[in-house]
Amino acid sequence: MQSDIDPRSLIGRKAFDRDGTKIGTVDEVYLDDATGEPEWAAVRTGLFGRDAFVPLAPSRVEGDALNVPFERALIRNAPDLGVGGHISPEQELQLYRHYGLPLPGPAPDAPGSGEAPGSSGSAA
Template sequence: MQADIDPRRLIGRKAFDRKGAKIGTVDEVYLDDATGVPEWAAVRTGLFSRDAFVPLEPSEFEQDVLRVPFDRALIKGAPDFGVGRHLSPEQELQLYRHYGLDSPPAEGAGPGRDFGRLAGQEE
């Protein structure tokens, strides 16, 4: 994702898969607690559905929509950790494996690497 994008702009935006099919709406953005870098978005996949976590890298935010370079079925099949709380290092690793991505090095974060929700969101 472009580094100059304010992650708060993602909240409420539509998300689309690599084929252009609508996935849902971005509910929350998760930041690395150590660096403050946005790394995950929770996308509401339907009115009565759950949120699916999607990686913000290699996704792109353009024309006010989030474009996720994975198929909708893979996104909807992502591990369900619920939203509104931190992602543990183990949960993050499961998500990276699910998407077939290399997990990034924990630059300065050490073994307790954790992901919190975007500051300012309602509890």
Template structure:
């Protein structure tokens, strides 16, 4: 998704699935803890429906609406963690798996262990 978009501008926008079916309205936007980049949107699905989390990458903001490249049924079945709370890394991982999105594991810690002993040839 375009990273120059203010996440506050997403609140209240209509959201549509990949087929153009209306999903609902963006209720909340969740930022990545490390980067501050908008990562997830909670979409209010129906008047009495629950909020469903959708990934903002690879979603697009087109002509003032959020286009989510997944089917409504998949979005509707996304894990429900409730809105207004912080998403834990484990919850985010569940959402990534639900949507079939591959995420790169964090890079391994670089332990520059050097061998301080030297062996001499006899």
């Protein structure tokens, strides 16, 4: 995702899958604990639906939309983590595996290089 986007500006945007089908509306944005960069968005998938977490790194903001490069069915079947809190390292691993994304690793010279992946955290 573009790094110059204010995470708060994503809230309320419509989200679309890779085919241009509407998924829902961005409810919350979760920042990486270590970098403070936006990493995940919780997208409300329907009037009585739940929030599905989508990765922001491969997603693009275009106009007033968030375009997520995955199929709607995959997004809707993402692990149900609830919203409003903190994404634990274990929950983040679930999301990376669900989307088939490579696990993030710390920079080679970063302190704590041996820590387990999973540094997402608080909602913005």
